[in-house]
Amino acid sequence: MKEKIKLLKEMFKLDENDVARRKEALEKVSPYVDEIMDSFYEKILQKEVLAAFIDKDAIDVLKKKQIAFIVDLLSLPFDEKLYKKIAKVGVVHYHIRLDPLLMAYGYHVLSELILNQSKKDPTLLPYLKLIIKYLKVSEEIMTNEYFAQKRIEETPYKADDLFLALNRAHLAFIVYENGMKEYKPSQEAQEIFLQSIDELEIYKKVLQEVGINLSTLKRFHTEFVNTPTQESFMRLKNTLQKPLNDMSVTAYLATTSAAAMLKAMSLIVYHKILQKEDLTFKEIQNNVMTLLGENFGWAIERIRISKEESEEEDEDIAKHLMYKDTIYYLYVDFKPISNKLYIAQMVDVLCETIKTTLYLKHRE
Numbered sequence: 377m378k379e380k381i382k383l384l385k386e387m388f389k390l391d392e393n394d395v396a397r398r399k400e401a402l403e404k405v406s407p408y409v410d411e412i413m414d415s416f417y418e419k420i421l422q423k424e425v426l427a428a429f430i431d432k433d434a435i436d437v438l439k440k441k442q443i444a445f446i447v448d449l450l451s452l453p454f455d456e457k458l459y460k461k462i463a464k465v466g467v468v469h470y471h472i473r474l475d476p477l478l479m480a481y482g483y484h485v486l487s488e489l490i491l492n493q494s495k496k497d498p499t500l501l502p503y504l505k506l507i508i509k510y511l512k513v514s515e516e517i518m519t520n521e522y523f524a525q526k527r528i529e530e531t532p533y534k535a536d537d538l539f540l541a542l543n544r545a546h547l548a549f550i551v552y553e554n555g556m557k558e559y560k561p562s563q564e565a566q567e568i569f570l571q572s573i574d575e576l577e578i579y580k581k582v583l584q585e586v587g588i589n590l591s592t593l594k595r596f597h598t599e600f601v602n603t604p605t606q607e608s609f610m611r612l613k614n615t616l617q618k619p620l621n622d623m624s625v626t627a628y629l630a631t632t633s634a635a636a637m638l639k640a641m642s643l644i645v646y647h648k649i650l651q652k653e654d655l656t657f658k659e660i661q662n663n664v665m666t667l668l669g670e671n672f673g674w675a676i677e678r679i680r681i682s683k684e685e686s687e688e689e690d691e692d693i694a695k696h697l698m699y700k701d702t703i704y705y706l707y708v709d710f711k712p713i714s715n716k717l718y719i720a721q722m723v724d725v726l727c728e729t730i731k732t733t734l735y736l737k738h739r740e
């Protein structure tokens with residue numbers, strides 16, 4: 377971190393002894409701070425892509441936190457302690473997945489508003505420039521922290537690839553099977569499935585290690601389309617399910633799913649998923665399908681979300697999802713995997729989180 381601080385000092389020509397000058401700048405700008413922050417949120421809320429991040433009830437708290445942040449930025453020595461404080465805010469924005477370009481737009485808006493104060497009083501200009509310089513420094517640190525967090529999260533070790541690959545393949549298959557009538561897959565389902573297999577090419581090696589050969593999968597698919605029987609369908613399905621008969625593979629997948637589930641839940645809580653004001657039935661279907669599929673696709677046989685109650689009564693998981701004036705029925709069935717009870721418990725927690733989020737949106 378010391379090296380980074382040195383580089384920043386050099387890049388931005390920071391003066392070791394400018395604390396008094398920064399404090400003076402803070403004093404000069406403080407009569408306008410409330411007005412600046414009000415205009416900041418007004419402008420941010422005008423952009424749909426940014427407004428989606430802001431909970432309107434939390435704006436007052438956010439303003440206070442931002443002001444406290446700027447006070448620290450302008451009154452503390454530029455050292456490791458301040459760097460860490462700024463980096464922490466970078467981590468907060470990474471958690472809400474505020475991409476650096478959106479963050480840069482926020483900084484741009486804030487800087488313009490600050491610079492505009494010189495129209496009222498031109499003698500403010502050098503102070504405003506100093507404030508903007510320190511804002512630029514903090515933006516640089518926050519962007520750096522965003523990518524540092526992203527790197528940590530996406531460290532590409534082989535095991536993770538297997539999890540991603542199997543989930544994607546199984547999710548594609550769930551969609552494929554759902555869109556099929558009496559062993560006749562629709563043209564659209566076929567295209568989606570083949571496209572998903574092509575996307576799996578990057579995981580080819582790791583899939584091969586657990587016994588899934590992509591060319592075999594494609595060949596069985598062609599055979600099934602040409603001769604659509606139960607037998608040819610099962611051949612295709614079994615190719616995909618083969619690794620799930622291996623206890624070490626399913627044990628690993630179960631653990632990874634548990635970790636992924638926690639991440640998915642924090643995403644839901646951060647309103648990144650199911651966040652739009654008014655969701656259509658199709659959007660709810662897609663959101664839920666993606667959430668369950670991306671985290672447990674490998675273990676799920678079937679997901680159904682419908683406005684009608686099911687006639688069958690033996691689904692592994694059945695939930696009522698209430699949104700606005702409608703009740704939707706969510707049914708999940710699992711493959712005959714050995715750790716089914718354990719997985720069902722985890723999926724149940726995820727479904728409950730989805731249910732509560734939708735219910736709370738309904739009450740808003």
Ligand code: HEM
Binds near residue numbers: 468478482
């Ligand atoms: C378009 C730009 C921005 C958006 C949409 C945005 C959004 C948010 C949101 C939603 C939070 C609350 C996160 C949470 O508690 O879960 C937050 C926290 C915060 N933001 Fe931003 N932000 C933006 C730009 C900025 C800028 C430019 C600064 C600084 C100059 C800043 C400083 C802060 C601070 C200090 C916090 C509190 C961090 C903490 O709780 O420790 N934000 N921001």
